[in-house]
Amino acid sequence: MTPADIFAVSHRDPLGRARAGILRLAHGDVPTPAFMPVGTHATVKGLTTAQVADTGARILLCNAFHLSLRPGENLVRSLGGLHRFMNWHRPILTDSGGYQIFSLGKLFDVDDSGVSFQSPVDGKRVTFTPERVVAIQEALGVDIMMPLDQPVGWPCEEDTARFAMRRSLAWLRRAVEAKTTPQVLFGIAQGSVFHDVRREGTEGVLATGVPGLAVGGLAVGEGQDLMLRGLDYALRGVPPAYPVYLMGVGTPADLVEAIDRGVDMFDCVLPTRNGRTGWAWTSEGVLRIRNAAFHDDALPLDPRCDGPCCRVSRAYLRHLFVAGEMLGPTLLSFHNLRYYQRLVEGAREAIIEGRWPTYRLEVLDRVRRIGKR
Amino acid sequence: MTPADIFAVSHRDPLGRARAGILRLAHGDVPTPAFMPVGTHATVKGLTTAQVADTGARILLCNAFHLSLRPGENLVRSLGGLHRFMNWHRPILTDSGGYQIFSLGKLFDVDDSGVSFQSPVDGKRVTFTPERVVAIQEALGVDIMMPLDQPVGWPCEEDTARFAMRRSLAWLRRAVEAKTTPQVLFGIAQGSVFHDVRREGTEGVLATGVPGLAVGGLAVGEGQDLMLRGLDYALRGVPPAYPVYLMGVGTPADLVEAIDRGVDMFDCVLPTRNGRTGWAWTSEGVLRIRNAAFHDDALPLDPRCDGPCCRVSRAYLRHLFVAGEMLGPTLLSFHNLRYYQRLVEGAREAIIEGRWPTYRLEVLDRVRRIGKR
Numbered sequence: 001m002t003p004a005d006i007f008a009v010s011h012r013d014p015l016g017r018a019r020a021g022i023l024r025l026a027h028g029d030v031p032t033p034a035f036m037p038v039g040t041h042a043t044v045k046g047l048t049t050a051q052v053a054d055t056g057a058r059i060l061l062c063n064a065f066h067l068s069l070r071p072g073e074n075l076v077r078s079l080g081g082l083h084r085f086m087n088w089h090r091p092i093l094t095d096s097g098g099y100q101i102f103s104l105g106k107l108f109d110v111d112d113s114g115v116s117f118q119s120p121v122d123g124k125r126v127t128f129t130p131e132r133v134v135a136i137q138e139a140l141g142v143d144i145m146m147p148l149d150q151p152v153g154w155p156c157e158e159d160t161a162r163f164a165m166r167r168s169l170a171w172l173r174r175a176v177e178a179k180t181t182p183q184v185l186f187g188i189a190q191g192s193v194f195h196d197v198r199r200e201g202t203e204g205v206l207a208t209g210v211p212g213l214a215v216g217g218l219a220v221g222e223g224q225d226l227m228l229r230g231l232d233y234a235l236r237g238v239p240p241a242y243p244v245y246l247m248g249v250g251t252p253a254d255l256v257e258a259i260d261r262g263v264d265m266f267d268c269v270l271p272t273r274n275g276r277t278g279w280a281w282t283s284e285g286v287l288r289i290r291n292a293a294f295h296d297d298a299l300p301l302d303p304r305c306d307g308p309c310c311r312v313s314r315a316y317l318r319h320l321f322v323a324g325e326m327l328g329p330t331l332l333s334f335h336n337l338r339y340y341q342r343l344v345e346g347a348r349e350a351i352i353e354g355r356w357p358t359y360r361l362e363v364l365d366r367v368r369r370i371g372k373r
Numbered sequence: 374m375t376p377a378d379i380f381a382v383s384h385r386d387p388l389g390r391a392r393a394g395i396l397r398l399a400h401g402d403v404p405t406p407a408f409m410p411v412g413t414h415a416t417v418k419g420l421t422t423a424q425v426a427d428t429g430a431r432i433l434l435c436n437a438f439h440l441s442l443r444p445g446e447n448l449v450r451s452l453g454g455l456h457r458f459m460n461w462h463r464p465i466l467t468d469s470g471g472y473q474i475f476s477l478g479k480l481f482d483v484d485d486s487g488v489s490f491q492s493p494v495d496g497k498r499v500t501f502t503p504e505r506v507v508a509i510q511e512a513l514g515v516d517i518m519m520p521l522d523q524p525v526g527w528p529c530e531e532d533t534a535r536f537a538m539r540r541s542l543a544w545l546r547r548a549v550e551a552k553t554t555p556q557v558l559f560g561i562a563q564g565s566v567f568h569d570v571r572r573e574g575t576e577g578v579l580a581t582g583v584p585g586l587a588v589g590g591l592a593v594g595e596g597q598d599l600m601l602r603g604l605d606y607a608l609r610g611v612p613p614a615y616p617v618y619l620m621g622v623g624t625p626a627d628l629v630e631a632i633d634r635g636v637d638m639f640d641c642v643l644p645t646r647n648g649r650t651g652w653a654w655t656s657e658g659v660l661r662i663r664n665a666a667f668h669d670d671a672l673p674l675d676p677r678c679d680g681p682c683c684r685v686s687r688a689y690l691r692h693l694f695v696a697g698e699m700l701g702p703t704l705l706s707f708h709n710l711r712y713y714q715r716l717v718e719g720a721r722e723a724i725i726e727g728r729w730p731t732y733r734l735e736v737l738d739r740v741r742r743i744g745k746r
Contacts, residue, residue, distance in 0.1 A: 042692065046699040048681060071668070071692045079671050079686055087685045295444070298452050308421060312460045313452055319415065319444045326419040326699060 001211045003241040006184055007032075007264075013356040017235075017262035020351040023243060025091040025143040025184065027083060028058070032243070033259045033344045036061040036093060036267040037337050041070070042086040044337075045272055046330040049088040055307070055334060056341035058090055061267040064136045064146070065097020065128070069121045073139035081141030093144035093267075096133045098168075098188075099151050099216075099248070110150065112167065130174040138181050146214060147175035149188040154221040161192035161217070162200075168216075169204040176208050186212035186245060189234055193218075193226045198233035206238070213238060214245040215263075219254065228257055235262055252281060252343055252367045256360050259347050266344075271336030276329040278321045281339040283366060287314070289332065294318045301335055305342075309335035374584045376614040379557055380405075380637075386729040390608075390635035393724040396616060398464040398516040398557065400456060401431070405616070406632050406717045409434040409466060409640040410710050414443070415459040417710075418645050419703040422461040428680070428707060429714035431463055432516070434640040437509045438470020438501070442494045446512035454514030466517035466640075469506045471541075471561075472524050472589075472621070483523065485540065503547040511554050519587060520548035522561040527594040534565035534590070535573070541589075542577040549581050559585035559618060562607055566591075566599045571606035579611070586611060587618040588636075592627065601630055608635055625654060625716055625740045629733050632720050639717075644709030649702040651694045654712040656739060660687070662705065667691045674708055678715075682708035 009021040023030040037044045037052055040063045044052050052060065062082060067073060076085045083089055101108055101115050108117035114129035130148045137145035149168040152161050168190045179185050187205035191198035205213055215234045218227045227249070235244065245265035246258050255266055271281070278289045282302035287294070289301075295318060300310035309317075309331040320328030343363065350359030382394040396403040410417045410425055413436045417425050425433065435455060440446060449458045456462055474481055474488050481490035487502035503521045510518035522541040525534050541563045552558050560578035564571035578586055588607045591600045600622070608617065618638035619631050628639055644654070651662045655675035660667070662674070668691060673683035682690075682704040693701030716736065723732030 041696045041698055042689070043698045043700045046703070048700065048703070050681060070696060071688065075669055075688065078669065079688055085686070085689050087681075087689075296448055296451065308423060308460075313458070315444065315448065315452055316415070316458050316460075323414045323443060325414055325416045326702070327416045327421065329699070330419070330421070330703070 001184065003211045003239075003243060006211050007241070007243040009240060011352045013351055014354070015357065016260055018259050018347070018351050018356045018360075019240070019262060019264070020348045021243070021264060023059075023091075023264075025059070026182075027089060027091045027143055030058045030091055031348055032264040033255075033347050034059055034265050035255070035340045035344045036265065038267055038269045038272060039086070039088075040066050042067060042082060044333070045276065046326070046333050047337075049086060051334055052088070052337070053090070055337040056345060057337065059143070060088055060090070060092050062092055062094050062140075062142070063097055063100065064094040064133060064140065065100045067094070067140060068097070068136045069119050069126065073136045077139040077141070083141065091143040094137050094140060094142045094146060095247070095267075096137075096146040096148045097128065098149040101128065102151055112170065114148065114171075115150075130171040131178040134175050134178045134185070138179075138183060142183065144184045144186055144212070145179075146186055147172045147188060149190060149216055151190060151217045151220070152192055154192070156192045158192075158194045158197060161190065161194050161197045164217075165190040165197050165201040165204075169201070172205065172208055172210070176210065184212065185210055186214045188214045188216040188247070190217045191230070191234065193222055193230035193233075195233045198230060199236070202234050202238060206242070212243045212245065214247050216247045218246065219249045224254060224257070227254070228261070231258060231261055231263070238262075252340070253364055255340075255343060256347065256363045259344075260356075260360055271340050272333045275332035275334075275336040278328065278332060280332050280335055281367075285366070289314060289317050289328075290321050291318075302339070305335060305338060307335055307338040309338070374557065376584045376612075376616060379584050380614070380616040382613060384725045386724055387727070388730065389633055391632050391720070391724050391729045391733075392613070392635060392637070393721045394616070394637060396432075396464075396637075398432070399555075400462060400464045400516050403431045403464055404721055405637040406628075406720050407432055407638050408628070408713045408717045409638065411640055411642045411645060412459070412461075413439050415440060415449075415455060417706070418649065419699070419706050420710075422459060424707055425461070425710070426463070428710040429718060430710065433461055433463070433465050435465055435467050435513075435515070436470055436473065437467040437506060437513065437519075438473045440467070440513060441470070441509045442492050442499065446509045450512040450514065456514065464516040467510050467513060467515045467519060468620070468640075469510075469519040469521045470501065471522040474501065475524055485543065487521065487544075488523075503544040504551040507548050507551045507558070511552075511556060515556065517557045517559060517585070518552075519559055520545045520561060522563060522589055524563060524590045524593070525565055527565070529565045531565075531567045531570060534563065534567050535570045537590075538563040538570050538574040538577075542574065545578065545581055545583070549583065557585065558583055559587045561587045561589040561620070563590045564603070564607060566595055566603035566606070568606045571603060572609070575607050575611060579615070585616045585618065587620050589620045591619065592622045597627060597630070600627070601634070604631060604634055604636070611635075625713070626737055628713075628716060629720065629736045633729075633733055644713050645706045648705035648707075648709040651701070651705060653705050653708055654740075658739070662687060662690050662701075663694050664691075675712070678708060678711060680708055680711040682711070
């Protein structure tokens with residue numbers, strides 16, 4: 001499988017690397033740049049799949065690690081696969097769970113064969129190998145599979161980053177061998193923010209012949225400047241035919257800067273996680289809806305938003321949060337996801353219409369007003 | 374205002390007292406029998422108002438007591454009234470909060486003038502009088518207002534019931550005097566399950582000239598047999614022109630038996646409260662979705678349900694509850710509200726088509742299979 005089998009760039013910023021394209025996947029086309037809402041346990045928290053579709057999302061991210069532990073990939077397969085299980089019929093990408101496993105602290109053992117850990121669900125010992133992780137995602141029937149990888153945190157020594165990058169490459173080669181279906185398998189390039197490690201990581205992924213490149217191990221605390229430097233190292237020399245996915249990123253400013261560097265796909269928990277705590281992105285900056293200033297504010301969250309979240313006042317949304325009502329997190333999650341989708345939809349239009357540099361600066365100016373209220 | 378100004382019966386069961394009609398209210402018509410979902414704090418827990426409308430609900434119940442304490446009726450009025458505040462543009466009835474205040478245990482003081490209590494929101498002393506409760510609901514701008522009343526619990530002595538009934542009547546007369554708008558004010562007849570008290574309660578309400586009769590103080594623990602006996606006492610001799618609202622009732626069997634006695638309106642927290650804990654009504658009885666038996670069950674909750682809740686499997690819904698995901702309570706709340714709406718829609722159709730007795734028996738047979746799984 002080559003990049004051209006799943007991805008076509010249609011428009012480019014003439015002066016830079018931003019581009020618009022289409023991912024062609026088993027469950028439909030995805031215009032890029034694309035933002036994937038996170039539905040870890042086969043649900044975007046608090047939203048029905050109809051609502052997720054109403055935000056404009058064309059592809060979801062779920063988590064193979066979590067779904068394997070509960071309810072189990074074989075159950076999902078027996079019920080017709082993950083799309084049918086969760087009633088979402090557009091494309092799905094599953095993260096492998098490497099990041100989640102290595103977030104378990106001291107509770108895992110890792111060697112070249114794979115990683116074993118105590119299940120956070122039932123305490124049982126579980127082993128994930130590169131082969132097992134592919135098999136899980138084949139059972140789930142997702143459109144895009146991610147290989148088991150070994151991420152590193154921040155701060156991180158260069159030797160540690162190199163070691164994890166090389167192990168991730170070795171695991172990717174085993175994942176490529178293990179794959180038995182026509183599902184798409186991306187490669188994950190690790191390397192933290194180190195030039196030589198990033199170069200080797202990316203070249204190693206491309207050498208495996210996978211049709212898509214995921215950049216992992218960034219946005220783990222190093223800050224935007226270092227993150228973008230690592231991204232630059234990772235993407236230097238990548239043929240433009242490859243779809244590029246920047247994992248776990250990020251803020252609206254991160255997305256715009258990464259799109260400017262040629263990234264096509266993103267996922268992040270921020271819009272839903274922050275939405276649940278009452279934090280809303282708007283065209284005027286960030287609002288913390290519990291703020292007493294909104295007690296009697298008759299305006300919608302964002303006069304420029306077209307979602308159902310913005311057919312009520314800030315005063316009503318604040319009331320929902322103060323009263324502890326579930327509808328508050330639901331409406332702010334919807335709003336933030338719609339904000340992110342409008343952001344990437346706007347980026348795509350701007351690239352297509354040849355005004356990307358202006359759009360980028362407008363967004364950066366807008367989001368830098370963050371925290372005013 | 375007379376009953377004919379707001380209510381018209383169009384069809385009757387020729388052998389009994391079940392009837393179908395239309396309530397004509399400021400924000401639209403409501404076909405009866407009608408079930409009102411409960412949106413205590415200006416939200417049906419976990420559902421957007423679009424979803425509530427999708428369940429088929431034509432009228433909502435909110436709570437004047439709760440909304441007065443938070444966010445305050447003056448704020449709601451300044452934002453355009455309760456309909457606009459919560460983005461629900463069909464009729465709204467508000468309960469006065471009598472029941473909630475008297476559920477505060479020892480935290481209230483009551484005399485003929487009204488009731489004072491410590492606010493559960495901020496601990497401040499608050500006084501509700503019949504006049505104040507009308508003013509709150511006028512500020513909210515609801516379609517149907519309920520007067521302050523003094524309910525009694527169960528078990529209950531006849532003298533206690535009589536005392537509370539008479540005080541509730543005195544307060545109703547003050548509420549009628551206090552009303553300054555064309556909003557509809559119902560009367561609440563108390564009287565527990567005692568024949569003479571119920572008769573006096575109903576006659577007292579009708580004597581005030583209000584256009585609708587609410588039967589309060591039932592379904593508080595006395596059991597269905599006594600509840601229906603109290604209802605029979607309360608409704609004997611009520612002119613058929615009056616819309617009748619049985620407050621806080623109840624199970625599907627309760628609704629059917631009450632419709633059979635001439636009740637037109639209901640509200641109850643059961644479908645949403647039980648839905649949040651994983652309990653679902655279906656055409657095959659009640660399912661407790663956390664039950665391990667549903668682990669791999671590919672069927673929808675109810676093959677006869679037409680809601681989005683039934684486009685996923687029981688296995689998926691169980692997974693959501695086991696994983697503690699918000700979407701589980703949301704989908705089961707939707708499902709149960711849709712079940713209740715289908716129940717009253719079916720009752721209405723059966724009455725109109727002259728097959729009410731058969732419909733009643735079918736429903737009773739179905740719901741008596743409760744608890745099998």
